[in-house]
Amino acid sequence: xxxxxxxxxxxxxxxxxxxxxxxxxxxxxxxxxxxxxxxxxxxxxxxxxxxxxxxxxxxxxxxxxxxxxxxxxxxxxxxxxxxxxxxxxxxxxxxxxxxxxxxxxxxxxxxxxxxxxxxxxxxxxxxxxxxxxxxxxxxxxxxxxxxxxxxxxxxxxxxxxxxxxxxxxxxxxxxxxxxxxxxxxxxxxxxxxxxxxxxxxxxxxxxxxxxxxxxxxxxxxxxxxxxxxxxxxxxxxxxxxxxxxxxxxxxxxxxxxxxxxxxxxxxxxxxxxxxxxxxxxxxxxxxxxxxxxxxxxxxxxxxxxxxxxxxxxxxxxxxxxxxxxxxxxxxxxxxxxxxxxxxxxxxxxxxxxxxxxxxxxxxxxxxxxx
Numbered sequence: 001x002x003x004x005x006x007x008x009x010x011x012x013x014x015x016x017x018x019x020x021x022x023x024x025x026x027x028x029x030x031x032x033x034x035x036x037x038x039x040x041x042x043x044x045x046x047x048x049x050x051x052x053x054x055x056x057x058x059x060x061x062x063x064x065x066x067x068x069x070x071x072x073x074x075x076x077x078x079x080x081x082x083x084x085x086x087x088x089x090x091x092x093x094x095x096x097x098x099x100x101x102x103x104x105x106x107x108x109x110x111x112x113x114x115x116x117x118x119x120x121x122x123x124x125x126x127x128x129x130x131x132x133x134x135x136x137x138x139x140x141x142x143x144x145x146x147x148x149x150x151x152x153x154x155x156x157x158x159x160x161x162x163x164x165x166x167x168x169x170x171x172x173x174x175x176x177x178x179x180x181x182x183x184x185x186x187x188x189x190x191x192x193x194x195x196x197x198x199x200x201x202x203x204x205x206x207x208x209x210x211x212x213x214x215x216x217x218x219x220x221x222x223x224x225x226x227x228x229x230x231x232x233x234x235x236x237x238x239x240x241x242x243x244x245x246x247x248x249x250x251x252x253x254x255x256x257x258x259x260x261x262x263x264x265x266x267x268x269x270x271x272x273x274x275x276x277x278x279x280x281x282x283x284x285x286x287x288x289x290x291x292x293x294x295x296x297x298x299x300x301x302x303x304x305x306x307x308x309x310x311x312x313x314x315x316x317x318x319x320x321x322x323x324x325x326x327x328x329x330x331x332x333x334x335x336x337x338x339x340x341x342x343x344x345x346x347x348x349x350x351x352x353x354x355x356x357x358x359x360x361x362x363x364x365x366x367x368x369x370x
Contacts (some may be wrong), residue, residue, distance in 0.1 A: 001065025002089040003037045006099065007078065008049040009057040010042075012088055014075045016234065017046035019206055020053045020073040031066060033117040034347045035088075043091075045118050046071060051203055052118040055234040067094055072112040077105040078137045118237070125191060127218040131211040133185040134218070138170040138208050140361050141182035143330040145201055146176035153243035157204055160196035168192060169349055173248050179327050180248060181363040185305075191221070198245050199227055204237030210236055253352065255362070257345045260289070260314050263355060264332060264340050270327045274298040278325055284324040284368050289344070290318050298325065319344055322368035323351070331363035 014033065023029040025048075034045040043056040067090045078086065083100035090096045094109040116298070139158075146154035158173040168190035172181045208231060211218065215231035222228070227238045274285045274296055282300040292314060297307045321344055331353040332340065339356035345367065354362035 001035075001037050001067060002063040003042055003061045003368060004085055004087045005042060005057060005059040007081065007084055007086045009059075009122050011075070012089075013042075013044045013055050014071065014078055015188065015228070016055050016209070017044055017053055017071050018075060018135065019202075019209060020046040020048055020051050020115045022048045027107045029114055029116070029306045031071060032070045032110060032115070033074065034112055035074075036063040037061050037088075037111070037296055041263060045115070046285070047099070047116050047118055047259075048202075049062045049116060050200070050239045051206060052116075052237040054118055054204065054281070057233065058166070060236070065090060067096055068110040068115050069096060069107060070114055071236060073107060077107065081105060081278040107238040124221040124223045124226070126193040126221040126228070126230060127189065129190060129218055130131075130186060131214055131218050132168070133187055134207070134220070135176055135211045137170070137183040137185055138211070140334045141172045141174040141181045142204060142208070143334075144174040144176060144181035144363065145177050145204070147201075148176070151177075152200055152241050153245050155246055156198045156200040156241050157197055158196050159193075159227075161191060163192045173245075175246070175248065177295050178324070179331070179363060179365045180330065182248070182361065184360045188288055193222065196245060197227070197242060198241035199238060200241050203227065203350055206238065206344045208235065213287045251350075251364075253343075254347055255346050255349065257320060257343045257349065257351065258316050259315075259341055260294070260312055261309075262312060263336055264335050267340070267342075268329065268332045270296055270310055270331065271325055273308055274306055275329060276326045277303050279303060283324050283326055284322050284370075285328065285343075286320065286370055288318070288320045289314050289316075308340055320370060322370035323365055324368065327365050328353070331365060334363075 010333050017033050036043045041056045042059045044060045045054045048051040081100045081103050089098040094106055096109050128229045141157050155306050157241040161168050161170045167186045170187050171184045217232050219230045225240050277298040277300045285298045294310045294312045299305045341354050341356050343352040350364040352362050352364050352365050
């Protein structure tokens with residue numbers, strides 16, 4: 001194998017694989033990428049057996065071939081080597097050299113035959129989706145995913161799509177048992193699903209990286225336990241979680257709580273001031289609602305105390321309720337617009353943060369005992 005390629009393109013391709021390859025594994029091939037040169041392009045593939053990614057770039061191919069290389073070391077070499085163009089050559093003993101200007105790197109590779117197979121083309125219906133719509137749904141739900149690896153059905157996001165005439169209502173839901181975030185986008189001529197699917201946390205992270213590159217042509221498909229995204233130069237495949245997601249509709253508040261209209265930035269800044277006092281053991285904030293004002297207090301025996309006050313359009317009975325300050329901050333941070341509605345649940349029922357006048361995003365948060 002021998003080819004020349006733009007250093008920037010090669011670096012970008014290897015960088016895309018770093019989130020997929022396994023960092024700590026007893027199988028060395030899962031920390032490697034497959035580099036293949038053929039038909040005036042080179043492709044770089046990575047997999048951890050649950051997620052697979054293949055990306056390709058134009059290159060001057062002098063001799064086709066393929067080899068497996070350590071993803072981490074290849075990235076470091078390409079990042080540090082000087083020049084705009086790199087010449088890559090592998091020999092029969094799988095030794096690979098990278099040459100640019102007067103700098104040369106040599107590294108040992110592995111035979112390509114041992115690399116797990118990643119199908120690049122499958123008969124799966126694909127539908128176009130705007131990267132911005134997918135990015136927004138992920139942004140507004142990602143923070144609420146469970147980090148508990150033992151709860152696989154919550155360790156990801158629930159994705160559903162229902163047709164409403166010419167428009168498809170697409171939603172993402174995430175919960176860790178203490179809060180629940182839901183984001184909805186309306187997409188023309190998108191696919192519909194008989195039932196929702198669970199996309200795992202690591203898969204969502206890779207999808208987010210892909211849409212952050214702002215691809216002009218992004219296509220999305222789900223079938224046979226697999227979620228696939230395609231751009232003009234990249235294919236990402238994510239194995240779906242084989243577990244039932246809780247019926248989140250059953251826990252949505254049925255009784256209307258006390259609703260306050262708040263200025264997003266003012267509320268967020270006040271919460272940030274309260275969070276200065278928080279620690280791993282103490283992260284609560286108490287909100288007291290009185291006529292025309294909201295008083296916030298936070299007490300941490302290891303650090304100290306904080307208090308703040310906001311003028312609010314509130315004229316109802318006095319309320320005192322506590323929350324995890326970080327949960328509130330994360331829910332408020334993703335709200336678009338200048339105003340938000342904060343609905344305080346009745347008794348110990350969940351409270352809801354939503355954009356004022358917009359039902360396409362909301363986050364439910366369980367209160368703390370105070």
